[in-house]
Amino acid sequence: MEVSRHWRLKKQRYALQGEVCPHCSVKIFPPRDICPDCGLDARTPFQFSGRGEVYSFTTVRDAPEGHSEQVPYTVALVRLEEGPLVTAQLTDLDQQDVEIGLPVEMVTRKLRSDGERGMLVYGYKFRPLLRPAA
Amino acid sequence: MSNNTPTDPTQDVFIAAVSLVKVGEHWDTSLRELANHAIHHVLIEANGLRPQALYIANAFAPILSRQTQLGALVADFSGLRGIEASTVEAAGASGGMAVRQAYLAVASGTCDTALVVGVEKITDKIGPSMLAALSSAADSDHEAPHGITPAAQAALLMRRYLHEHEAPADALAGFSITAHANAVSNPNAIFRRALSAKAYSKAAMVCDPLTIMDAAPSVDGAAAVLLARGHVLPTAPDLPRVRIVGSAASTTALALHDQPDLLTLTAAKQSADLAYAQCGLSAKDIDLFELHDQFSIYSVLELEAAGFAEAGHGWELARDGEIGLEDRIPITTFGGSKARGDPGGATGVYQVAEVTLQLQGRAGDNQVPDAKIGMAQCLASAGATACTHILQRT
Numbered sequence A: 001m002e003v004s005r006h007w008r009l010k011k012q013r014y015a016l017q018g019e020v021c022p023h024c025s026v027k028i029f030p031p032r033d034i035c036p037d038c039g040l041d042a043r044t045p046f047q048f049s050g051r052g053e054v055y056s057f058t059t060v061r062d063a064p065e066g067h068s069e070q071v072p073y074t075v076a077l078v079r080l081e082e083g084p085l086v087t088a089q090l091t092d093l094d095q096q097d098v099e100i101g102l103p104v105e106m107v108t109r110k111l112r113s114d115g116e117r118g119m120l121v122y123g124y125k126f127r128p129l130l131r132p133a134a
Numbered sequence B: 001m002s003n004n005t006p007t008d009p010t011q012d013v014f015i016a017a018v019s020l021v022k023v024g025e026h027w028d029t030s031l032r033e034l035a036n037h038a039i040h041h042v043l044i045e046a047n048g049l050r051p052q053a054l055y056i057a058n059a060f061a062p063i064l065s066r067q068t069q070l071g072a073l074v075a076d077f078s079g080l081r082g083i084e085a086s087t088v089e090a091a092g093a094s095g096g097m098a099v100r101q102a103y104l105a106v107a108s109g110t111c112d113t114a115l116v117v118g119v120e121k122i123t124d125k126i127g128p129s130m131l132a133a134l135s136s137a138a139d140s141d142h143e144a145p146h147g148i149t150p151a152a153q154a155a156l157l158m159r160r161y162l163h164e165h166e167a168p169a170d171a172l173a174g175f176s177i178t179a180h181a182n183a184v185s186n187p188n189a190i191f192r193r194a195l196s197a198k199a200y201s202k203a204a205m206v207c208d209p210l211t212i213m214d215a216a217p218s219v220d221g222a223a224a225v226l227l228a229r230g231h232v233l234p235t236a237p238d239l240p241r242v243r244i245v246g247s248a249a250s251t252t253a254l255a256l257h258d259q260p261d262l263l264t265l266t267a268a269k270q271s272a273d274l275a276y277a278q279c280g281l282s283a284k285d286i287d288l289f290e291l292h293d294q295f296s297i298y299s300v301l302e303l304e305a306a307g308f309a310e311a312g313h314g315w316e317l318a319r320d321g322e323i324g325l326e327d328r329i330p331i332t333t334f335g336g337s338k339a340r341g342d343p344g345g346a347t348g349v350y351q352v353a354e355v356t357l358q359l360q361g362r363a364g365d366n367q368v369p370d371a372k373i374g375m376a377q378c379l380a381s382a383g384a385t386a387c388t389h390i391l392q393r394t
């Protein structure tokens, strides 16, 4: 994979930095500079909390190049608490059953690796929210 | 001028000839040979009518065969050197989009004839590299780095659909069973065997809850359709004429997470609505519907998007026996992607050719009785591009 391509995406990938629309206040992730709701310019950076819940999920057993060493892995659509959906892997699941509605939080992990000489790509995954003791 | 020539030029586009190559693993046949095979046979059926432009529907040759410029390659290899030719690429919707481009060329009056050949050579690569190519239709910045595949996208939709609509785990079984039943008598299908409910329920998991029996095989294929204006067609044709009365395309975001409503295929709905509006028809007028069942959940969502069922109720059409050849709305009448096979960007050309065979009464054991109006709709990935054509026997 291309070094510059991953460098461009580092703020969103490492820190879940998106945008907020100054016109209609909708929160945007991944950043896209044009508000998907009102169509106006939206370049104001916005830091997402990283908390959300599982909206849907599945387990991948046949992986594309770059992901073979991870199989099986769980991919989810996570509904961030600020509104947007995001595609990401779930991690640190241990024996926990995943279900729709499971509270999760963002962590940074290795996303893919391109062979022995290739680069490693890091970015967001989500793990079950560690519940405070009752 | 022939009889029945409409006055509106956009309504004067006919399917003059079709050809289909058996879908499968063509180890001994190259990309250009597959395309040539389809072109050779469509020109025989065209009986002297020559194409003035060539549109190649292909999605994966640049990645899987490291070949661009298929227009010139295929034209030259097929004996059409010199013709205007280029590729139309919209991933899984390439076929429909190429037919659409040919339709626009003919409808505009620029050409009297335009040839579409859909061709895909998938089986030269296997395993992770093939899967990476097929996954390139997803968002490469925001989905692919997380290991998403076409099956994973469909599984995410399927789980959410079953959850929101409280549908049973085997809600989609009838779609794959119907597709397989129809492929038994299709000589161009890869899987010519029936599928039982029991076999469906025991199928191997691919991406839970989606099993191998919810997924179409991605394989090689080629099909061709020749479009022509009415005045160049024979005045006393051997077969009923088939006219394109609706043609439309629409797009939405590539990524699932960017969809305004995950369980509504907005591009499919918009392209169907535009095609209906063009000919003043609606879902109740359609005698058969070749939809893009690359995964069974897409059959459900397309039936809902095209107005054959309310949101959340599309799966019931299979349960209630409404999608067979003699039922209310026959779908995947030659086996669809599930059992005919899914030749990537060529799929949409197969669909239009199959609808034409139905409307001309040439479908053999797959014939939908007295089919007059048929619709074909193909999708790219989870519906980011959708193209809909409505064909009518005249």
Ligand SMILES: [Zn+2]
Binding pocket: A021, A022, A023, A024, A025, A026, A035, A036, A037, A038, A039, A040, A042
């Ligand atoms: Zn806005």
